[in-house]
Amino acid sequence: MPINNRIADFHTDLTAWRQDLHAYPELGFEEHRTSDIVAAKLAEFGIEVHRGLARTGVVGTLRGNQPGERAIALRADMDALPMPEANSFEHASKNPGRMHACGHDGHTTMLLGAARYLAETRNFAGTVHFVFQPAEEGGGGGQVMVEQGLFEKFPAEEVYGMHNMPGLPAGSFAGRVGPMMAATDRFDIVVKGRGGHAAQPHKTVDPVVIGAQIVGGLQTNTSRTADPVESLVVSITEFHAGSAYNVIAEEAVLRGTIRTFDPALRKLAEESLRTIAAGVAAALGGSAEITFLPGYPSTRNHASQLDKALSVAAKVVGPDNVIDDVAPTMGGEDFAYMLEAKPGAYIFIGAGAEVEGRKLHQVNYDFNDALLPLGASYWAQLVETVLARD
Numbered sequence: 001m002p003i004n005n006r007i008a009d010f011h012t013d014l015t016a017w018r019q020d021l022h023a024y025p026e027l028g029f030e031e032h033r034t035s036d037i038v039a040a041k042l043a044e045f046g047i048e049v050h051r052g053l054a055r056t057g058v059v060g061t062l063r064g065n066q067p068g069e070r071a072i073a074l075r076a077d078m079d080a081l082p083m084p085e086a087n088s089f090e091h092a093s094k095n096p097g098r099m100h101a102c103g104h105d106g107h108t109t110m111l112l113g114a115a116r117y118l119a120e121t122r123n124f125a126g127t128v129h130f131v132f133q134p135a136e137e138g139g140g141g142g143q144v145m146v147e148q149g150l151f152e153k154f155p156a157e158e159v160y161g162m163h164n165m166p167g168l169p170a171g172s173f174a175g176r177v178g179p180m181m182a183a184t185d186r187f188d189i190v191v192k193g194r195g196g197h198a199a200q201p202h203k204t205v206d207p208v209v210i211g212a213q214i215v216g217g218l219q220t221n222t223s224r225t226a227d228p229v230e231s232l233v234v235s236i237t238e239f240h241a242g243s244a245y246n247v248i249a250e251e252a253v254l255r256g257t258i259r260t261f262d263p264a265l266r267k268l269a270e271e272s273l274r275t276i277a278a279g280v281a282a283a284l285g286g287s288a289e290i291t292f293l294p295g296y297p298s299t300r301n302h303a304s305q306l307d308k309a310l311s312v313a314a315k316v317v318g319p320d321n322v323i324d325d326v327a328p329t330m331g332g333e334d335f336a337y338m339l340e341a342k343p344g345a346y347i348f349i350g351a352g353a354e355v356e357g358r359k360l361h362q363v364n365y366d367f368n369d370a371l372l373p374l375g376a377s378y379w380a381q382l383v384e385t386v387l388a389r390d
Helices: 005-009 011-023 032-045 104-121 141-147 207-225 263-283 303-317 335-341 369-386
Strands: 048-051 058-063 066-077 125-133 158-165 178-181 183-192 232-241 251-260 287-293 299-301 344-350
Touching: 005 011, 005 104, 005 369, 011 032, 011 104, 011 369, 032 048, 032 058, 032 104, 032 125, 058 104, 066 104, 066 335, 066 369, 104 125, 104 158, 104 369, 125 141, 141 335, 158 303, 158 335, 158 369, 178 344, 183 207, 183 263, 207 232, 207 251, 207 263, 232 263, 251 263, 263 287, 299 303, 299 335, 299 344, 303 344, 303 369, 335 344, 344 369
Parallel strands: 066 125, 066 158, 158 344
Antiparallel strands: 048 058, 058 125, 178 299, 183 251, 183 287, 232 251
């Protein structure tokens, strides 16, 4: 099955929906216009609509034309990023400082397209829940939905997600068993020293020197703590100290991120961070206050559900266009919380070459509208396959 013919028929509609969402991006938990549109379209399709989970979340429930006890959930994220847009086309952002630079406008539209088709045909047995999630970009909307009873209110045996991925061939699908995306933890380190005149460093405890030693220690520790076949990234992304050329500061502030796939290594990385920062600071006469900010856990696919997802993808685009061992990425994704609650799979849909205008989180990004009927066809076929009639 290539692109579904009926879905191809309303490709123009999908494009218009997507470009409208792109023009009016909204940040996490503020997706009021977006959720209004999603809810209205689901209702127009004849789908039962539920609102209020995670403030702006929307869940549509559709039952097939054959009885069945099974139920699955399909998830799309709706939020935009707090950044300006540099594009000049007609559907560029009209909300200053906000932009759909990660393709969530496309994700929402592909799931709406599948919902429209499935509402027309209902060629499955059981129930599908269309989950439109707010606040993926750092807000943890997926976690909030789960904590507020997503799977208690909308019982589902399995849950599936999808993200567009520049750098993979357009029209391809990719996934892997186990970790697809990393845990995304953050940290703050406040190094306390003793300030003074820059011409008399011997009378001070220089927090900049201590901070520099901590940076070096963390990088060295990374290569000596983690198994070389595991993945661990520790990046210091901010280093702030001082206010004048001739003054040694009282303190320095370091901030950064830790990325891991393995839960045990994640715990070890936090412990090592604390040990090194405190130890280095003490050895040089200062002290360090460490604040560890846990982020999203690693997004980990379940083998059985991934096999179903990629088998369906192969029916849509052919087996030669499906990658079953794609390299994981150190980016993060709060769909991880749903995969911790239910077995499921998260896959990539290839968006084409990673050229200007097709790079995630860049000011000139735009979703590839050619993917809309393809992604919608995948979703529709997944429902009809997983919830096939007996």
